[in-house]
Amino acid sequence: MREVQADIVIVGSGAGGGTVAKELAPLCADGVRIVVFEQGPKLKDEELTGREIEMASRLYFDSGGMLTHDRSMTLAWARAYGGSTTVYTGTSMVVPEHVLKKWDVPGLAWDDVRRRSEKALAENNVHLLEDELINENNRLFVAGCRALGYRVQQFPINVKGCHGAGVCNLGCPNGAKQGTNRVQLPLAERQGVQVVTNATVTSVAKRMCTVRVRSRKFGEPSAWEPGEYIVKARIIVVAGNAINSPALLFRSGLGEYLPALGRGITLHPALILAAQHDHPLTNFFGFPKSYYSDQFRDDQRFLLETCMYYPFTTAKNLNGFGEEHEAMMRHLQFQQQILVLALDEPLETNRVEIGHHGEPVVRYRLAHTVLDSLHRAMIEAARIFFAAGASRVHVPAAETFFVKREDQDRLEALVPRANVRPGGISISSAHLMGGCRMGADEKTSVTDAWGQVHGFPWLFIADSSLFPRCSEVNPYVTVMALADRVAERVRERFKELGS
Numbered sequence: 001m002r003e004v005q006a007d008i009v010i011v012g013s014g015a016g017g018g019t020v021a022k023e024l025a026p027l028c029a030d031g032v033r034i035v036v037f038e039q040g041p042k043l044k045d046e047e048l049t050g051r052e053i054e055m056a057s058r059l060y061f062d063s064g065g066m067l068t069h070d071r072s073m074t075l076a077w078a079r080a081y082g083g084s085t086t087v088y089t090g091t092s093m094v095v096p097e098h099v100l101k102k103w104d105v106p107g108l109a110w111d112d113v114r115r116r117s118e119k120a121l122a123e124n125n126v127h128l129l130e131d132e133l134i135n136e137n138n139r140l141f142v143a144g145c146r147a148l149g150y151r152v153q154q155f156p157i158n159v160k161g162c163h164g165a166g167v168c169n170l171g172c173p174n175g176a177k178q179g180t181n182r183v184q185l186p187l188a189e190r191q192g193v194q195v196v197t198n199a200t201v202t203s204v205a206k207r208m209c210t211v212r213v214r215s216r217k218f219g220e221p222s223a224w225e226p227g228e229y230i231v232k233a234r235i236i237v238v239a240g241n242a243i244n245s246p247a248l249l250f251r252s253g254l255g256e257y258l259p260a261l262g263r264g265i266t267l268h269p270a271l272i273l274a275a276q277h278d279h280p281l282t283n284f285f286g287f288p289k290s291y292y293s294d295q296f297r298d299d300q301r302f303l304l305e306t307c308m309y310y311p312f313t314t315a316k317n318l319n320g321f322g323e324e325h326e327a328m329m330r331h332l333q334f335q336q337q338i339l340v341l342a343l344d345e346p347l348e349t350n351r352v353e354i355g356h357h358g359e360p361v362v363r364y365r366l367a368h369t370v371l372d373s374l375h376r377a378m379i380e381a382a383r384i385f386f387a388a389g390a391s392r393v394h395v396p397a398a399e400t401f402f403v404k405r406e407d408q409d410r411l412e413a414l415v416p417r418a419n420v421r422p423g424g425i426s427i428s429s430a431h432l433m434g435g436c437r438m439g440a441d442e443k444t445s446v447t448d449a450w451g452q453v454h455g456f457p458w459l460f461i462a463d464s465s466l467f468p469r470c471s472e473v474n475p476y477v478t479v480m481a482l483a484d485r486v487a488e489r490v491r492e493r494f495k496e497l498g499s
Ligand SMILES: Cc1cc2nc3c(=O)[nH]c(=O)nc-3n(C[C@H](O)[C@H](O)[C@H](O)COP(=O)(O)OP(=O)(O)OC[C@H]3O[C@@H](n4cnc5c(N)ncnc54)[C@H](O)[C@@H]3O)c2cc1C
Pocket: 011, 012, 013, 014, 015, 016, 017, 037, 038, 039, 040, 076, 077, 078, 079, 080, 081, 082, 083, 084, 085, 087, 088, 089, 090, 091, 092, 093, 169, 199, 200, 201, 202, 239, 240, 241, 242, 244, 245, 248, 430, 431, 432, 462, 463, 464, 465, 473, 474, 475, 476, 477, 479
């Protein structure tokens, strides 16, 4: 094993890790050696082809289809330079004050999170898309919501020079979407931070971690030769996401000191819903996600967003096979889509563990309240589709593949709650949260309000695993805000440690 000396190691280059790298980068001018390890590749610009299957396998872990232990949900996250910011859509929301109150973390004030979130919004060029660039898929959602008197709001988004290719979740081929791969990491690298790709941190311990570097047939070669390394460092910041960070700490034997490790994950369980119009729409072209509705956030506990997914993802989300499925897929251009996100509670039973080989295992039981939310959401989304003029709607839990326009008044009867059951419909998640919760109590949380792991002054967490409950909005801005806070404390701790 080769041995390398560093001062600060950051595990993961996504929303959390990339932000910490950028914030700590000025230290490099004083000779501080900062290394970011990222297990995924850095694709060359020409390798971002927008082709669904190819990009899914190159950018996503398990091609985006990691299953929960009971196989009732798929979990999507990117394993790449920039982490999931490489594939996120870029909707940029500040966590609401009422959510931070529910989080109830002593020492974590909403004003502080808001201020740091606004810093991230400015860095990432967040703005509202100009009206003339909104496509029909989005306009129809607005029209449907307004016809029914539902609240509908425009998403602030973080693109710069968007060509409307519509393949945000496959890595933007035009470099328009702002993520840590475009903003924070290049800034950090210019100041002297080293980002080592294709490098998996296999364990962490006091003042050191072990790293395995591999080669791949695609992407830029890693800055380090393939092989096994011991890397000495005074501070380690773990930012591998809500699944990998708890798993890494378990693999490192820290589970016995941290009773809350891996516990209380939330996932915003999601459904992709589709309807057919009787004429082609601009749905694949243009920015895919410009509007949302929080009309049902407080009582029914779900959000509705616009979306437009690619052929394979759409096909696997339709419930059923045969002629009707084929008819729906052959008329993709006629499709309108809506994404549903259920706002789930952090149940103690929902947690990350590790398997025999140290790999993450996600135990997540879909609570009845979540299934209730998904049921109501299907019915409300169908109403919006019909109000927008759809001729037929695919409601995954309906008795028939399509609900026809003339049957829209019978939605309640045609979509029985009993059909909404784990394994019966295609549920996924791209918002992974919790597992290393912030808090004051060592029995119920893993870190303090500044991301330092209880009892381990050299170890920090800086990613979505810090969330004590779900964010009730799209989470990346909050991840960046918390990472900015963690970086501030890491800087102070580094000074305390001296040379
Ligand atoms: C398809 C998709 C669309 C999304 N759209 C939006 C959106 O529009 N708006 C929004 O707010 N949020 C969105 N999100 C969610 C958002 O991207 C995440 O919440 C955010 O990126 C999480 O940040 P993170 O730092 O926790 O993890 P990530 O950004 O996922 O980064 C973690 C990185 O750590 C690396 N890593 C893990 N373990 C190790 C290890 N042991 N060694 C080395 N490297 C490791 C991983 O490979 C990964 O690259 C989306 C997510 C997806 C998947």
